Amino acid sequence: MFSIQEDAVDKVKEVIEEDIWGTIQKILAYHFDIGSGDKLISLTVGHILLVVVAIILTKTVLGFIRRIFTRKMAAEDKLKFTSVFKFARYTVYLVVLLVTMSSAGVDITLLLTASAALFVGLGLALQELFQDIMGGIMIMLDKTLAVGDIIEVDGRVGRVFEIKLRTTRALTRDDKVIIIPNHKFISDTVFNYTQNHKTTREGVHVGVAYGSDTALVKDVLLKCAAEQSGILKNPKPFVLFENFGDSSLNFGVYFFVSDSFVDPRIKSELRFKIDARFRESKITIPFPQRDVHIFNAQPPVVPAEKDSETDADTSAKTALVLDTKVEAKVKPTRKPRNQKPPHTDSPEAK
Numbered sequence: 001m002f003s004i005q006e007d008a009v010d011k012v013k014e015v016i017e018e019d020i021w022g023t024i025q026k027i028l029a030y031h032f033d034i035g036s037g038d039k040l041i042s043l044t045v046g047h048i049l050l051v052v053v054a055i056i057l058t059k060t061v062l063g064f065i066r067r068i069f070t071r072k073m074a075a076e077d078k079l080k081f082t083s084v085f086k087f088a089r090y091t092v093y094l095v096v097l098l099v100t101m102s103s104a105g106v107d108i109t110l111l112l113t114a115s116a117a118l119f120v121g122l123g124l125a126l127q128e129l130f131q132d133i134m135g136g137i138m139i140m141l142d143k144t145l146a147v148g149d150i151i152e153v154d155g156r157v158g159r160v161f162e163i164k165l166r167t168t169r170a171l172t173r174d175d176k177v178i179i180i181p182n183h184k185f186i187s188d189t190v191f192n193y194t195q196n197h198k199t200t201r202e203g204v205h206v207g208v209a210y211g212s213d214t215a216l217v218k219d220v221l222l223k224c225a226a227e228q229s230g231i232l233k234n235p236k237p238f239v240l241f242e243n244f245g246d247s248s249l250n251f252g253v254y255f256f257v258s259d260s261f262v263d264p265r266i267k268s269e270l271r272f273k274i275d276a277r278f279r280e281s282k283i284t285i286p287f288p289q290r291d292v293h294i295f296n297a298q299p300p301v302v303p304a305e306k307d308s309e310t311d312a313d314t315s316a317k318t319a320l321v322l323d324t325k326v327e328a329k330v331k332p333t334r335k336p337r338n339q340k341p342p343h344t345d346s347p348e349a350k
Helices: 002-029 044-069 075-103 108-125 127-142 214-227 260-280 307-331
Strands: 030-034 041-044 150-152 158-161 167-172 178-183 198-207 238-244 247-256
Touching: 041 044, 044 075, 075 127, 127 158, 127 167, 127 178, 198 214, 198 260, 214 238, 214 247, 214 260, 247 260
Parallel strands: none
Antiparallel strands: 030 041, 150 158, 158 167, 167 178, 198 247, 238 247
């Protein structure tokens, strides 16, 4: 009885080892070649399965690490870390792939050598892309820029509403979306109005005519700033006598606002108030004036050429002769008083 059972177990082992496991080994050992000669790379199904398993394990480990680091982060910081983590994850995948293939006996030196030129070309072509990605990583790590900041780039002011790994998006005062490559925040000068705090100092400039009461001008400007909505009471507004201009005395009223994104509207309303108060106080806002003096000077004498002088002299002489003839014709003739008639011996005279 026991011998029969042992025979059955041996037969099952034989079937498993020879038929099932043997078939699996044949499938795993099936290979296909890439290239030829010295550049031949031989891959098997077992190598491919090993790479797939390694990538799955790597993905699981990276996900666990990400959850550990982000579980106590704020929602905004969590989004930033996730964007950086995505970039690092692809790098880890590439390293795991190369290490796994090398450990399985695949000669990756040929693969790296063959793709070196491709990597160089991609590096040159995607240089700006990598600069954008590195700029995004630097922004997220050193926190020089955050969602909600008001920035000025290339003369345009916008409020940041999204920061990605490659680009940053901001909404301008014209309600238009501007897409900014992240490398600009590293290579160019960028003004961040709200880097330290939300309040910013703004100003409105105005000129008054010479002879105006400067103390009255200061009082009017301060009253207008105090009555304007949107201007903070503390720090208090102040007025500066800035300069003696060509046609005016130049003043500037400075104030603080809590939202510099809408400061053009505040400045416009303040200018309307200043103009109305100046009219009430008889303060004149001059316009540029210039005095132009015109002198009636004699035109310069330009020497003529030799031929021209000869022609001019000839014309003058001809005109003089004609004038003399005309005067001779017009001038009346007078007879002498004691002159006798001429003596003639002609028959007609007799």
